[in-house]
Amino acid sequence: MSNFRIAFIGAGNMAASLIGGLRAQGMPAAQICASEPGAEQRSRMAREYGISMHADNAQAVQGADLVLLAVKPQVMKSVCLELAAHLQASQLVVSIAAGISCASLNDWLGPVPLVRCMPNTPALVGKGVSGLYATAQVTASQRQQAESLLSAVGMALWLEDEAQLDAVTAVSGSGPAYFFLLMEAMTAAGIKLGLPAETAAQLSIQTALGAAHMAAGSEVDAGELRRRVTSPNGTTEAAIKTFQAGGFATLVEHALNAAAARSVELAHELGK
Missing domain, CATH: 1.10.3730.10 (ProC C-terminal domain-like)
Known part of the structure; x- marks a missing residue:
């Protein structure tokens, strides 16, 4: 993950746990940024983790190798439609939103490489487990990047069928x-x-x-x-x-x- 840049869209509890895990593993703050609409949360995250914070999602994704979508499922469509024009084809997008399929994400974002995953709340204390599914556009190195990201807060397990994420949600997500x-x-x-x-x-x-x-x-x-x-x-x-x-x-x-x-x-x- 050397010289690898990650942008978090949304800086709630799960994003904060992932950022904290990455920082604890030695990733420099300069390689991480996040966007968040709340000024108070932006200030807290910048103070606690030393990362750059943005109010604008498009600004956050500039130059990022991996963009992690950590917004509520109910606003995911509008966030993705806003971001679509600002993403590069080489940028890996990782979604941790429940119930949003890769097909829907690609409809909104365009043909970007996607990893969809389902973490659970013990990630907040570094004891999480996540199921991950990658689309065909995701390269081997991008799979490793996504796995390293989720492994920062626990165990990461790959799935061969996206439909299995519904079972992961039932077993470990909930x-x-x-x-x-x-x-x-x-x-x-x-x-x-x-x-x-x-x-x-x-x-x-x-x-x-x-x-x-x-x-x-x-x-x-x-x-x-x-x-x-x-x-x-x-x-x-x-x-x-x-x-x-x-x-x-x-x-x-x-x-x-x-x-x-x-x-x-x-x-x-x-x-x-």
Whole structure:
């Protein structure tokens, strides 16, 4: 990434996490710029990361090798139509917006090389995971550039089919909220069992963190890890049987199917 320039269009939380990750990995501030309509946010970003900030999107993309679109999906069309006349055919465009297809982006931007990706909110603490899809116009070196960018805040995984991004959205894009929901429910149940609220919350959070670390460092899958900690006729088995009797796996499948279906719907709604 030496002498490689990145322009961020939009400087919200996800863009800030990516910029922070790049700066932490040693990328000079001079190689990064961003545009943002809010004066207060422009000032904060310039102060915190030392990068150049612009109010004008067209000014930000001048001379950039990679342009990252980090605006809300609802305004993506207008932003892209505005930028189209200012982009060069050699500039790689990376979109992190949910529900906006590469076909729609190319309609608005022209035939630029595109990478579409779906990061998730743990990127804000450097523990994210992103699914990436590249159009045929993207070169091998540009794929590496996009991967290096997203790897600055976690893990980056390439997909061969753009439609798989709907599944990525369902599993990991929306996934942190599922774990928050479980921690919320476990905390509430712990309080009803007699634990102080703060203790119940800390137990739930640290248990989730520990389980994730075990799964990430294990050579076996989550199902095998679960079996290993579930002693016959023990307390864990009693809880697991209750989950299974309530249709836990089917409920999770239905929930992820709903998230994926909504991702497809958004592509149709926002891509018009």
